[in-house]
Amino acid sequence: MKVVLTFPPSWIPSQPYLSIPSLTAYLRRAGVDVIQRDLNIETLEVLLDHEKMSPLHKKMVDELKTGVNGERGRRLKTAVQAIPGLAEKLPLAKVNLRTGMFFDLDYYLESLKVIDRWMEHILAAYHPSAVTLVDSQTRYSVYSSSDILAAVADEKENPFFWLFKEHIVPSIVKESPGLVGISITSTSQIIPGFTLAHLIKKEAPDTHITVGGSIFTKLVDIIPKVAERLFTLVDSFILFEGEYPLLRLIEELEGQRDFKSVPNMVYSKEGHTYINEPFYIGDPKELPTPDYDGFPLRQYHTPRLVLPLQTSRGCYCRR
Numbered sequence: 001m002k003v004v005l006t007f008p009p010s011w012i013p014s015q016p017y018l019s020i021p022s023l024t025a026y027l028r029r030a031g032v033d034v035i036q037r038d039l040n041i042e043t044l045e046v047l048l049d050h051e052k053m054s055p056l057h058k059k060m061v062d063e064l065k066t067g068v069n070g071e072r073g074r075r076l077k078t079a080v081q082a083i084p085g086l087a088e089k090l091p092l093a094k095v096n097l098r099t100g101m102f103f104d105l106d107y108y109l110e111s112l113k114v115i116d117r118w119m120e121h122i123l124a125a126y127h128p129s130a131v132t133l134v135d136s137q138t139r140y141s142v143y144s145s146s147d148i149l150a151a152v153a154d155e156k157e158n159p160f161f162w163l164f165k166e167h168i169v170p171s172i173v174k175e176s177p178g179l180v181g182i183s184i185t186s187t188s189q190i191i192p193g194f195t196l197a198h199l200i201k202k203e204a205p206d207t208h209i210t211v212g213g214s215i216f217t218k219l220v221d222i223i224p225k226v227a228e229r230l231f232t233l234v235d236s237f238i239l240f241e242g243e244y245p246l247l248r249l250i251e252e253l254e255g256q257r258d259f260k261s262v263p264n265m266v267y268s269k270e271g272h273t274y275i276n277e278p279f280y281i282g283d284p285k286e287l288p289t290p291d292y293d294g295f296p297l298r299q300y301h302t303p304r305l306v307l308p309l310q311t312s313r314g315c316y317c318r319r
Contacts, residue, residue, distance in 0.1 A: 001178035001254050003027060004035045008182060008193040009160070010136040011040040015306035016297070019183040019213065019242075021290035022310070026243035029288050032250060035175060036291075039168060039196070041299050043160075046167045047131070048094060048115065050087040053122050056162075057083050060125050072127055079124035086118045093118075097301040126159040133301075135188045136160075142190040145229040151191045152198040152233065160195045168196070173203045178253055181246065182234075184213035197233045208253055210246070210265075212238040220275075223266055227273045237266040240279045243287065284310075 005020045016038055024036045046052050060076045068076060093111040101107040116132060123131055129138040138158065140151035155161050172180065180200055184193045197209045216223065217239045227237065236259070238245050245264040252258055259267050263280035266273065290310075297305055 001250060002033045002035065002175055003179045003181065003250060004037065004172055004175060004177040005181040006037045006039050006172075006183065006196065008184065008189045008196055009040045009043045010131060010134060010188045010192065011186060012134055013041055013044055013301040015300055015302065015308060016041075016292065016295050017183070017185065018290060018308045018310055019185065021292050021295070022287065023181070023183075023242055023246060024294075025288040025291035027247060027250070028291055030247055032247070035177070036294050037168075037172070038295055039164075039192075041296055042168065043163055043192075044133070045296075045299055046163060047119060047122070048090060050090060052167070056122055056125050063125070075124045075127050079121035082117065082121045086114060086121065089114045090118055094301075097303075099303050102303045123159050126157050129157050129159055131159055136192060137188075138191060140191060142187050145226040148191060148194055149229060149232065152195040158191065158195060160192045161199070164192075164196050164199050169199045169203060172200060173207075176204075177207055179208045179210065179250060181242075182209065182211045182213075183242075184211060184215050187215065189213075190215065194230070194233050201233065208236070208249075209234045210236040210238055210249060212242045212246070223275065224273050227266055228268060228271075231268040231273075235267065239264045239266065239275075241282055244280060244282055 005023055007017055007020050011017060017040075020036045020038065024034045027034050057080070060080050064073070064076050064080060093114040096102065096107050096111040101111075112133070119131055119133070123129070130136070138151055140147040140154075142148065151158055152161070180197075182193045182197060184190060193211065197211070200207060200209060211234050216237050220239055223237065223239075236249070238249070241264065245262055248262045249259075249265060252262055259265060259269070260274065260276060263276055265276045268274070290307075292307065300306070
């Protein structure tokens with residue numbers, strides 16, 4: 001079975017996050033065929049590409065021709081006027097963040113300013129939603145399953161719907177994965193992550209989609225209350241540590257599909273939500289070195305490669 005592991009926007013663009021490389025190393029050691037995708041940096045590359053974003057510029061120009069007024073009209077007009085000038089400055093701003101100019105405070109701040117203004121204006125078509133280098137915001141609450149379900153299908157206000165549909169999902173579906181994993185560690189990744197799941201399910205409904213990450217581990221006590229609605233988007237959640245549970249899930253997907261034997265897994269069967277306890281906690285000493293093979297390491301916004309190092313696992317406050 002081919003497995004695709006993903007890390008969605010929005011996150012810090014200066015370095016990869018450790019979750020996907022750690023899972024990849026463990027699964028590859030067991031002989032699993034894994035493709036890992038840092039969609040945070042991949043999506044940012046699309047957002048900062050004038051040519052790829054030109055359809056949104058044209059969309060705003062066409063909408064203004066219809067006579068749109070009010071706050072939306074004002075924002076669209078400002079954006080359409082600002083985009084050409086910002087497009088000329090954008091390439092140098094990206095270069096500055098990936099060269100020695102990164103360490104010059106004036107160049108660094110000016111580059112961030114150009115990129116922030118570019119993203120503000122090129123995504124004005126999705127107002128009131130906004131995406132920055134490290135965050136994404138919509139009028140939908142990430143703490144409401146109803147809002148999440150509404151957000152992932154909102155083509156007018158969810159910029160990730162178009163970004164993923166046009167530039168990300170086709171390449172994932174092309175691999176015909178049996179499982180897609182989505183790692184969510186920040187609230188800013190919740191709507192992008194579930195939007196990704198929604199679009200993959202539309203194109204490849206038989207693909208098993210599982211979601212993991214610290215956010216849902218922290219919400220373990222309320223998972224049973226919200227999971228049933230979210231199971232319209234994904235097939236399972238994996239709480240706490242994911243290496244061994246994910247391997248066991250893959251084995252069951254290839255075999256008897258006896259999900260009750262997969263530790264740390266949350267899944268739905270016949271309208272009932274099951275949480276497999278007790279939760280599995282492995283020995284960090286048995287984990288392999290994180291595997292970054294396949295990551296776009298040259299695309300991060302820093303002049304020198306920065307790779308995270310894990311010195312411990314878990315939280316001292318949980319006993």
